[in-house]
Amino acid sequence: MAEASSIRPQSAASIEQWDFEADVVVAGYGIAGVSASIEAARAGADVLVLERTSGWGGAAALAGGFIYLGGGTPLQQALGFEDSPANMKSFMMAALGPGADEEKITDYCEGSVEHYNWLVDNGVPFKESFYGQPGWETPFDDGLMYSGGENSAPFNTIATPAPRGHVPQMSGKRTGEKGGGFMLMKPLIETAESLGVRAEYDMRVQRLVVDGDRVVGIIAKQYGKEVAVRARTGVVLATGSFAYNEAMIQSYAPRLIGRPGAAIEEHDGKAIQMAQALGADLAHMDATEVAFFGDPQLMIRGILVNGRGQRYVNEDTYPGRIGQETLLRNENQAYLIIDEASYEEGCAADSSTPFFRFQPKWVAETVEELESDMGLPEGTLQSTVEVYNRHAARGEDPVLGKKKEWVKPIGSPVAALDLRNFTAGFTLGGLRTSINSEVIHVSGEPIPGLFAAGRCTAGVCAGGYASGTSLGDGSFYGRRAGISAAKG
Amino acid sequence: MAEASSIRPQSAASIEQWDFEADVVVAGYGIAGVSASIEAARAGADVLVLERTSGWGGAAALAGGFIYLGGGTPLQQALGFEDSPANMKSFMMAALGPGADEEKITDYCEGSVEHYNWLVDNGVPFKESFYGQPGWETPFDDGLMYSGGENSAPFNTIATPAPRGHVPQMSGKRTGEKGGGFMLMKPLIETAESLGVRAEYDMRVQRLVVDGDRVVGIIAKQYGKEVAVRARTGVVLATGSFAYNEAMIQSYAPRLIGRPGAAIEEHDGKAIQMAQALGADLAHMDATEVAFFGDPQLMIRGILVNGRGQRYVNEDTYPGRIGQETLLRNENQAYLIIDEASYEEGCAADSSTPFFRFQPKWVAETVEELESDMGLPEGTLQSTVEVYNRHAARGEDPVLGKKKEWVKPIGSPVAALDLRNFTAGFTLGGLRTSINSEVIHVSGEPIPGLFAAGRCTAGVCAGGYASGTSLGDGSFYGRRAGISAAKG
Numbered sequence: 023m024a025e026a027s028s029i030r031p032q033s034a035a036s037i038e039q040w041d042f043e044a045d046v047v048v049a050g051y052g053i054a055g056v057s058a059s060i061e062a063a064r065a066g067a068d069v070l071v072l073e074r075t076s077g078w079g080g081a082a083a084l085a086g087g088f089i090y091l092g093g094g095t096p097l098q099q100a101l102g103f104e105d106s107p108a109n110m111k112s113f114m115m116a117a118l119g120p121g122a123d124e125e126k127i128t129d130y131c132e133g134s135v136e137h138y139n140w141l142v143d144n145g146v147p148f149k150e151s152f153y154g155q156p157g158w159e160t161p162f163d164d165g166l167m168y169s170g171g172e173n174s175a176p177f178n179t180i181a182t183p184a185p186r187g188h189v190p191q192m193s194g195k196r197t198g199e200k201g202g203g204f205m206l207m208k209p210l211i212e213t214a215e216s217l218g219v220r221a222e223y224d225m226r227v228q229r230l231v232v233d234g235d236r237v238v239g240i241i242a243k244q245y246g247k248e249v250a251v252r253a254r255t256g257v258v259l260a261t262g263s264f265a266y267n268e269a270m271i272q273s274y275a276p277r278l279i280g281r282p283g284a285a286i287e288e289h290d291g292k293a294i295q296m297a298q299a300l301g302a303d304l305a306h307m308d309a310t311e312v313a314f315f316g317d318p319q320l321m322i323r324g325i326l327v328n329g330r331g332q333r334y335v336n337e338d339t340y341p342g343r344i345g346q347e348t349l350l351r352n353e354n355q356a357y358l359i360i361d362e363a364s365y366e367e368g369c370a371a372d373s374s375t376p377f378f379r380f381q382p383k384w385v386a387e388t389v390e391e392l393e394s395d396m397g398l399p400e401g402t403l404q405s406t407v408e409v410y411n412r413h414a415a416r417g418e419d420p421v422l423g424k425k426k427e428w429v430k431p432i433g434s435p436v437a438a439l440d441l442r443n444f445t446a447g448f449t450l451g452g453l454r455t456s457i458n459s460e461v462i463h464v465s466g467e468p469i470p471g472l473f474a475a476g477r478c479t480a481g482v483c484a485g486g487y488a489s490g491t492s493l494g495d496g497s498f499y500g501r502r503a504g505i506s507a508a509k510g
Numbered sequence: 511m512a513e514a515s516s517i518r519p520q521s522a523a524s525i526e527q528w529d530f531e532a533d534v535v536v537a538g539y540g541i542a543g544v545s546a547s548i549e550a551a552r553a554g555a556d557v558l559v560l561e562r563t564s565g566w567g568g569a570a571a572l573a574g575g576f577i578y579l580g581g582g583t584p585l586q587q588a589l590g591f592e593d594s595p596a597n598m599k600s601f602m603m604a605a606l607g608p609g610a611d612e613e614k615i616t617d618y619c620e621g622s623v624e625h626y627n628w629l630v631d632n633g634v635p636f637k638e639s640f641y642g643q644p645g646w647e648t649p650f651d652d653g654l655m656y657s658g659g660e661n662s663a664p665f666n667t668i669a670t671p672a673p674r675g676h677v678p679q680m681s682g683k684r685t686g687e688k689g690g691g692f693m694l695m696k697p698l699i700e701t702a703e704s705l706g707v708r709a710e711y712d713m714r715v716q717r718l719v720v721d722g723d724r725v726v727g728i729i730a731k732q733y734g735k736e737v738a739v740r741a742r743t744g745v746v747l748a749t750g751s752f753a754y755n756e757a758m759i760q761s762y763a764p765r766l767i768g769r770p771g772a773a774i775e776e777h778d779g780k781a782i783q784m785a786q787a788l789g790a791d792l793a794h795m796d797a798t799e800v801a802f803f804g805d806p807q808l809m810i811r812g813i814l815v816n817g818r819g820q821r822y823v824n825e826d827t828y829p830g831r832i833g834q835e836t837l838l839r840n841e842n843q844a845y846l847i848i849d850e851a852s853y854e855e856g857c858a859a860d861s862s863t864p865f866f867r868f869q870p871k872w873v874a875e876t877v878e879e880l881e882s883d884m885g886l887p888e889g890t891l892q893s894t895v896e897v898y899n900r901h902a903a904r905g906e907d908p909v910l911g912k913k914k915e916w917v918k919p920i921g922s923p924v925a926a927l928d929l930r931n932f933t934a935g936f937t938l939g940g941l942r943t944s945i946n947s948e949v950i951h952v953s954g955e956p957i958p959g960l961f962a963a964g965r966c967t968a969g970v971c972a973g974g975y976a977s978g979t980s981l982g983d984g985s986f987y988g989r990r991a992g993i994s995a996a997k998g
Contacts, residue, residue, distance in 0.1 A: 274793070279609070301786060464517060
């Protein structure tokens with residue numbers, strides 16, 4: 023109970039001595055924290071970062087590294103893709119909703135080219151190379167890729183397709199060296215250090231310190247001892263998601279129970295609760311990214327069916343969308359039906375996820391046999407394949423709109439991969455923030471002195487997701503948080 | 511902004527004069543409020559209810575009146591249905607999750623028989639009569655009905671089916687007189703009045719009054735003037751859902767945007783926000799009841815298909831489950847496919863919802879023609895009907911488990927009813943409360959002096975719903991709130 027109650031804000035009057043002081047105090051040294059630190063330092067602030075682990079990086083450094091950028095970035099232009107802020111907004115509003123924050127998305131799209139340039143100016147390298155294969159990410163060091171289903175149904179008719187997954191250039195990805203997320207974080211950390219940003223490690227934030235309504239500091243535990251950290255102008259919360267807080271997952275996103283993914287254990291939601299204790303408002307707490315452990319190079323060459331043997335998603339879309347449709351709407355039941363020739367073709371293709379290439383669980387000469395072996399009710403899978411093949415013979419998929427180039431009748435022998443319960447995810451909801459990264463009180467007013475960015479906030483995503491939106495809004499609104507916190 | 515900031519708690523020291531005083535102050539005179547008032551008064555407290563409208567009743571008085579009770583109530587026993595708290599819990603955990611509050615559901619099931627007796631002792635009449643037809647509610651004055659899909663797949667194999675929708679006996683339902691919700695509220699209000707409970711009307715609650723961490727009163731507006739109401743031992747929040755707060759709907763349950771239902775406009779979520787301003791925790795903010803405007807007597811005799819012509823839910827289940835599956839998982843796209851003979855049979859059947867009996871939009875001699883007229887891709891609806899009929903000829907539905915008695919091949923002529931965008935709903939999430947109806951701070955500790963019940967709290971429902979769980983947990987935990995608030 024003593025531990026629990028430590029989340030409540032503490033009065034500044036009760037602080038006898040500040041152990042650390044800075045103008046801007048940033049909690050968390052992942053993508054949002056480093057972006058905030060750089061901008062706060064450039065605005066003239068003395069910046070101190072409190073990081074819970076023994077080094078910088080957060081979940082970002084372990085991520086694939088996508089940053090969702092568009093509206094006509096130099097990289098998009100160099101590679102021949104047209105885009106505009108309005109086009110980008112049309113896609114994001116359609117793909118990231120319902121309920122997406124239009125003000126934030128508009129702002130994000132309008133600032134996207136400038137944000138790309140900022141990243142480049144701070145040393146983040148993007149190779150002028152486009153990767154056009156189906157996949158979660160590029161297996162090479164390409165700089166640009168579709169990362170949200172922009173070029174597939176239903177979004178390819180809502181907005182002009184443009185790839186927006188910008189990936190920092192990696193070195194030696196296939197040999198297990200550093201990936202895109204690391205290559206994003208490293209130059210930004212170096213930039214922050216060059217600007218005099220200080221960091222204290224092994225600092226677990228506990229609660230906020232307030233003077234009246236204003237946040238003026240933070241209490242943290244360092245090596246088991248509580249320390250008081252004074253923030254002269256502002257505190258920035260940038261501690262990540264609540265994917266590893268079991269109670270919060272049960273309360274807000276119960277379909278993720280037992281399947282946290284693509285986040286780190288430090289993502290315990292504590293900063294969200296510290297701000298809630300001050301009356302901070304929340305948004306989109308049910309929203310989740312959902313990874314799906316099927317290889318896109320195989321999935322796109324077959325058909326995905328649910329537990330009733332029905333197709334439910336176009337197989338050429340963003341695999342994270344397949345994950346959401348599977349976990350959230352189809353009871354986490356999925357099978358990939360694919361003929362032998364397509365399976366072999368898929369296995370021969372380049373893949374960023376060769377470890378997602380499972381052997382078929384069932385193989386048969388006919389779909390009728392396969393259906394029976396899988397235990398599906400008679401006629402269900404047969405009719406699904408029959409309808410698919412009937413249209414595929416004409417190169418069409420009127421049911422789900424898979425692109426012509428991937429539509430081909432399913433032949434024999436035919437196999438099924440068992441992709442049931444093959445999902446994991448992280449949370450997208452959190453503190454409600456303004457476009458200036460102020461943490462918004464439930465009254466609708468900003469909480470003075472308190473700012474936040476990254477996955478402890480509700481960013482550009484509501485229900486949907488696209489790879490790169492987390493590092494995207496984390497860096498974009500991390501910068502804003504730094505600027506706002508330096509002003510105080 | 512002045513209006514917005516009025517949600518922040520006010521210090522008791524700033525109150526010059528209390529305009530009203532009581533031991534227990536209850537905000538909202540619906541089912542949770544009246545239940546709290548009765549128990550607080552019986553515990554010896556002087557009770558004052560603040561009601562926003564000009565009369566008691568809330569959403570409850572306008573509702574069908576189901577109270578979800580079981581575990582072997584006298585009414586269940588008299589009508590020959592076996593049930594136990596453990597059996598009831600098995601159903602509720604399966605049907606109301608994922609993420610349902612097991613402690614609360616266990617407590618609720620164990621106390622259910624006592625709660626039934628309490629309602630009867632307080633004058634709520636239940637007629638010893640079971641209504642076994644498909645429907646949202648009984649069209650007559652029967653006292654018991656299935657109200658959550660207990661007797662259909664998948665729940666009929668998880669727990670022994672028992673009807674738990676207890677309905678107060680109505681008078682003249684078909685002639686537009688008072689319904690079950692009114693007949694629930696009226697005797698409870700009379701009981702409260704007989705116990706000396708006072709009520710002030712046209713009282714809009716604004717913010718809580720605190721003395722340190724303890725809630726000691728509430729500020730309300732009466733006829734446009736702010737008044738201070740002192741609560742000597744406790745405040746009970748019982749002001750209903752946030753179904754009519756557009757910003758909260760957008761933040762938490764965006765699929766309900768533009769389709770609030772079965773709640774009243776006063777359900778603006780303000781009490782939730784007032785408690786959040788004190789650091790109150792939330793739960794299940796995305797959970798929603800979803801009503802579906804198709805007549806169960808027709809739906810059960812046909813097959814429901816989504817926008818791809820696929821079946822997606824067993825048509826003999828609780829219609830609220832059909833609503834959730836349609837809105838939340840199938841893009842609000844639904845058609846009812848039914849042959850002429852079944853349509854006529856359904857229209858001849860008793861129905862609680864004759865106004866949901868739409869004319870078919872399309873009629874054809876063959877499913878092939880119907881499919882074409884509806885604009886569905888060739889083969890989709892045909893194969894769905896073919897697979898259904900193949901098994902129906904043997905009285906089986908292995909795809910979705912519709913009960914044998916309702917499974918019959920679809921003949922000719924055949925029609926389709928257009929049930930797209932035929933949903934509305936209310937919210938089920940809200941303040942996190944203990945089984946003693948204490949409002950829980952985000953620290954995990956109760957907020958001293960603050961209690962809540964009803965739809966401003968997260969009750970027994972997480973994702974799922976059964977009719978009667980709102981009036982059920984509203985009354986059950988309303989009572990607890992009254993008892994706890996009287997103790998202080």
